Amino acid sequence: MREVTNKPKEQDAPSVEDEPTCTCVPDPFTSLPPELRPRPAPKKSGLRPVVCPGCGKEYLTNRSTDRCFDCE
Ligand SMILES: [Zn+2]
Secondary structure (H helix, E strand, O other): OOOOOOOOOOOOOOOOOOOOOOOOOOOOOOOOOHHHOOOOOOOOOOOEEEEOOOOOOEEEEOOOOOOOOOOO
């Protein structure tokens, strides 16, 4: 009977339960109210936010006209 010599090492990872939440990357806007925080850049999908001149509806479009489908 051979002993298994290369059994996997036990991971002695430090317990993270007692670690405080990492604060090394502070959010500079965390103290600002949501409306003052900068909005994340819109994703590049070919869409652009427009306001329909006909009904004032805000929506995203990838067309050259600002008019929504309802007002066309
Ligand atoms: Zn419209």
